[in-house]
Amino acid sequence: MDAWDADLLMLQEMCHGQWTLLRDALENRSSGGPAYDSVWGAALGSTSGCAKWGSGTRYGLAVFAKGGQGTINDGSRTVTLLDHPSAGEQRILLCARARVTGRDVRAWER
Known part of the structure; x- marks a missing residue:
């Protein structure tokens, strides 16, 4: 994030504890470097591999936007369930509005 000076970062397959x-x-x-605001959405209610990151074992997606708290607009986070034929793992679309480098953007991850 720092080396590339990323404005937005979207991560998938992320445990809630991570x-x-x-x-x-x-x-x-x-300690230097820009602050980032973020939102997270659950794709799975529980997976055993996430236990090593804390008591919550939910698993999903995250969006990070460069800027302090409030960079991502309050109430703009939405999680949409996607139709997916694979058994066992729900697919989601995580979306949020943010103001990055003076511009309003909509970031989404699926």
Whole structure:
């Protein structure tokens, strides 16, 4: 994120615990580098592999936008369930509006 000076970053296959650790580290940086605001959405209610990242075992997607808290518009996060033939894993679309480098953008991840 820092080396490429990323304005937006979308991550998939992310445990909720991984997201909270990354969110907390990037949200209010004091060690240099830009802050990032973020949202997360669950694709699976539970998966055993996520237990190593904390008590929550949900699994899903995340969007990070460069800027401090409030960069992603409150209430703009939506999670849409997608029709997918694969058994066992729900597919979702995570969407959020953000203001990045003075422009309003809509970021989505599926």
